[in-house]
Amino acid sequence: MEIKNHMEVVVSDVVEQELKKIDEEWAKDERCKLDVMALILNRLPARYVVTGKGWIMTKIKETEVQFQADILREMVKAIKIVKNNPR
Numbered sequence: 001m002e003i004k005n006h007m008e009v010v011v012s013d014v015v016e017q018e019l020k021k022i023d024e025e026w027a028k029d030e031r032c033k034l035d036v037m038a039l040i041l042n043r044l045p046a047r048y049v050v051t052g053k054g055w056i057m058t059k060i061k062e063t064e065v066q067f068q069a070d071i072l073r074e075m076v077k078a079i080k081i082v083k084n085n086p087r
Helices: 006-022 030-043 052-062 065-084
Strands: none
Touching: 006 030, 006 065, 030 065
C-alpha cells in the first residue's frame, strides 16, 4: 500500500490544461508551473488516499462544481502571485 495526496494529481492536471489556455509560452516554464501548483496545494485541503475505495471516493468528489471552482479560484490567485514575483 502507498499513501498518496490525490489533490496533487488533480491540481497538476488542472494547471497543465488551464495554463495552455491562458499563455502557451508561460505554460512551458516548468518552474512557474511548479510554483503555481505549490501555492494552490498550500491553500486547498489535502485528499490523502490509501485504498482503491478512497481513490474512487476522491474521484467522485472531483466531479462536484465547487471542487473545480475552488481549484480554479486558487489557480488565478497563484498565477497573479507568480507573475508579480518571478524568479
